[in-house]
Amino acid sequence: MLQQPQPRTLLKALIVIVVMSCGLIFGTTWKVEKVQPGFVILQDEQKSEAKYKMKVDKNDATAGWINVGANQMQMVRFQRGRFKYAAEEEEQFMLKSYTCRVEEWNKVHTDHLPHSELHAKWMKTNISRKARVFPESTVYCGRRIGAKYISITKEIDDIPEPPVALRDRVTVIPQHYFTVCLATIYGPEPKFLQIVDFIEHHKLQGATFFHIYLRNSTAYDRMLLDDYVRSGEIELIVLNDQYWRADFMWHMMQINECHMRNVNFAKWTALLDIDERLEMNNGLRVVDYLDSINNPNVVNLHFGVQWVLKDQLSPAKFENDTQFVDNLVFKRYHNTSRVDHWLQPKCIIRPDKIGAMTIHAPLMVYHGFLKTYVNSTIGVVRHYRNVRGGALYKNNERAFDMGPYQLTSINPEMEKKLTKACLSRVKQVYDTVQYSCEEMQKMYAVHLIEHPCIKEPGYLPAQNITNY
Ligand SMILES: *[C@@H]1O[C@H](CO)[C@@H](O)[C@H](O)[C@H]1NC(C)=O
Ligand SMILES: *[C@@H]1O[C@H](CO)[C@@H](O)[C@H](O)[C@H]1NC(C)=O
Ligand SMILES: *[C@@H]1O[C@H](CO)[C@@H](O)[C@H](O)[C@H]1NC(C)=O
Ligand SMILES: *[C@@H]1O[C@H](CO)[C@@H](O)[C@H](O)[C@H]1NC(C)=O
Ligand SMILES: *[C@@H]1O[C@H](CO)[C@@H](O)[C@H](O)[C@H]1NC(C)=O
Ligand SMILES: *[C@@H]1O[C@H](CO)[C@@H](O)[C@H](O)[C@H]1NC(C)=O
Numbered sequence: 001m002l003q004q005p006q007p008r009t010l011l012k013a014l015i016v017i018v019v020m021s022c023g024l025i026f027g028t029t030w031k032v033e034k035v036q037p038g039f040v041i042l043q044d045e046q047k048s049e050a051k052y053k054m055k056v057d058k059n060d061a062t063a064g065w066i067n068v069g070a071n072q073m074q075m076v077r078f079q080r081g082r083f084k085y086a087a088e089e090e091e092q093f094m095l096k097s098y099t100c101r102v103e104e105w106n107k108v109h110t111d112h113l114p115h116s117e118l119h120a121k122w123m124k125t126n127i128s129r130k131a132r133v134f135p136e137s138t139v140y141c142g143r144r145i146g147a148k149y150i151s152i153t154k155e156i157d158d159i160p161e162p163p164v165a166l167r168d169r170v171t172v173i174p175q176h177y178f179t180v181c182l183a184t185i186y187g188p189e190p191k192f193l194q195i196v197d198f199i200e201h202h203k204l205q206g207a208t209f210f211h212i213y214l215r216n217s218t219a220y221d222r223m224l225l226d227d228y229v230r231s232g233e234i235e236l237i238v239l240n241d242q243y244w245r246a247d248f249m250w251h252m253m254q255i256n257e258c259h260m261r262n263v264n265f266a267k268w269t270a271l272l273d274i275d276e277r278l279e280m281n282n283g284l285r286v287v288d289y290l291d292s293i294n295n296p297n298v299v300n301l302h303f304g305v306q307w308v309l310k311d312q313l314s315p316a317k318f319e320n321d322t323q324f325v326d327n328l329v330f331k332r333y334h335n336t337s338r339v340d341h342w343l344q345p346k347c348i349i350r351p352d353k354i355g356a357m358t359i360h361a362p363l364m365v366y367h368g369f370l371k372t373y374v375n376s377t378i379g380v381v382r383h384y385r386n387v388r389g390g391a392l393y394k395n396n397e398r399a400f401d402m403g404p405y406q407l408t409s410i411n412p413e414m415e416k417k418l419t420k421a422c423l424s425r426v427k428q429v430y431d432t433v434q435y436s437c438e439e440m441q442k443m444y445a446v447h448l449i450e451h452p453c454i455k456e457p458g459y460l461p462a463q464n465i466t467n468y
Pocket of ligand 6: 434435436
């Protein structure tokens, strides 16, 4: 390549010459009488024209020459029928690659954390740590004016990992009333059915946003998650870095990460796993119950847990309405334990009041009660315990301690609404509308090509199972 600069330079010279000569040949000024109906005429035509040295081809009113900047003359083509000309760049776009842009929200420098005395105290007692954060924690950092990306190193001179972009999540008022954090999705059991059930269930309970953590899933399950991202109802946080962890070890980090994400974002946040549902009694929704709480010292609502034994894996794909509905976990599984308030309870927190979280309860709060127990007559966490395994299979050995068992179902009204909501969502994602060969050919014809089914009648399966 280094051997061939000459032909390129020559070509450039040629182009410049062509440009110049075309300019000479076609160089007439743009005449208003050439303007076709519908043209938008500039206010100060003479001035703009002079500024950009615009010339219009006298034989072809759609072609011309213009100074694109720095006296570079380039050929242009005007849009047919309607040509709008800008005399000046809009102010917010008057920038170069090197223009420094700092948004208002990012003009903050902090020297200490909020509640710094408390955090200092917790550091002394090893509840918070100054240096050891890896690999199951999150880090609280100060703010720097104009910082756009952030990364963490152990020592000040270490080479940082690729940094991540900062985003403004701080709003004056919380954007949501009740949100839900869903712990890391991983493991071999197909998940789409549990994902739609989890999200739609808590939407019916009044949740308006979900933070969902993903280690890995099948591409099929991912389609559903991506569809919820598309509709703006969830944020998907994909967990991966170069260090080994067993899948379940992401959980501690996820709990604290999600707690932080919800500070000032939501008034109330539930922290749950994919097999757990906040189930309310007396026809109330979670948000109706939350509305009834007006003591600001209540910063953690502690729900007891009831196991519902799940002895089959959920199906990998949507086949048809009946197959899907029959496999919905709340329809299929009924063998239910007593309520236990001490074994793995789950909670709804006030994120901005919590200092540090563990999986089942806050470790430290800035103020208020560490725990407020929710009477099981009001609501429980219905935990569809996978007795066929799961990551922490030792937990299953406790099944017998959780007795006595009885068959229960969820509220019939809720069951009806939830079935409808789940079915409608999965069909939107997976139940692709089928077309005949003729119908597909109509769409192919627009692109002037032929669908293979025209020449090969056997190309499509006898039944309309999939589009090809
Ligand atoms: C905190 O942890 C350090 C290091 O493990 C230990 O030396 C120290 O005694 C601990 N302090 C308290 C108050 O537990
Ligand atoms: C998740 O990743 C593991 C390890 O790479 C792999 O064995 C497993 O099949 C993946 N699971 C899914 C559902 O893709
Ligand atoms: C629905 O799918 C199931 C499982 O694939 C199948 O056994 C059943 O025949 C299907 N039902 C209908 C009505 O197509
Ligand atoms: C429910 O589960 C318990 C504990 O495994 C078991 O002893 C009982 O037989 C089950 N009941 C039914 C109806 O399956
Ligand atoms: C829960 O509520 C029931 C019915 O109101 C009551 O009898 C029971 O004592 C309450 N339990 C607790 C632990 O507060
Ligand atoms: C396939 O679907 C099309 C459009 O719904 C329909 O016209 C056609 O008869 C179907 N073919 C078969 C074999 O079911």
